[in-house]
Amino acid sequence: MQTIQTPFQILGEQGIRELTSAFYDIMDSLPEAAGVRAMHAADLAPMKEKLAEYLIGWMGGPPLYAQKYGSVCMTEPHEHYHIGPEERDQWLLCMHKALAQTGASEELVDMLRQPLFRIADAIRNREGPSAAATDANIIAAG
Ligand code: HEM
Secondary structure: OOOOOOHHHHHHHHHHHHHHHHHHHHHHHOHHHHHHHHHOOOOOHHHHHHHHHHHHHHOOOOOHHHHHHOOOOOHHHHOOOOOOHHHHHHHHHHHHHHHHHOOOOHHHHHHHHHHHHHHHHHHOOOOOOOHHHHOOOOOOOO
């Protein structure tokens, strides 16, 4: 009988750290992700660490983020950012490119596709993109 493995068992902690690092490097350089990149601080190193800790727990490993920050709720830390369908899709694009770049199997990508969409869509707090994402002349948009 085939045993079903969690993404954590497939990738391991190191694999998830590599995925997270690739994810932010892609966000940092991909023109299509410029909108979400601009929402983040200049230094992405702290985010690489936080997202890795989060995903290690989310993918079935030890709950590092929950232990450190006391919650796994992601709506609250994102509520001050404008996250519409475009921002959600930019985030997901970076994650799918990171999975491909780090050599994730087709099986793993299929396993993660829907849960990743669900968590990203749950974080979405607007119906549409921010004005900043569509109009380069707007300096600040809520
Ligand atoms: C849907 C599109 C998303 C956008 C646009 C977005 C954007 C952001 C931004 C701007 C920050 C703050 C970064 C900073 O302080 O420099 C952040 C923090 C964070 N995001 Fe996202 N995010 C998205 C989805 C997700 C998803 C799906 C996850 C988890 C699977 C996630 C996990 C995190 C974590 C763990 C933090 C750190 C929270 C803390 O301060 O403890 N994000 N995100």
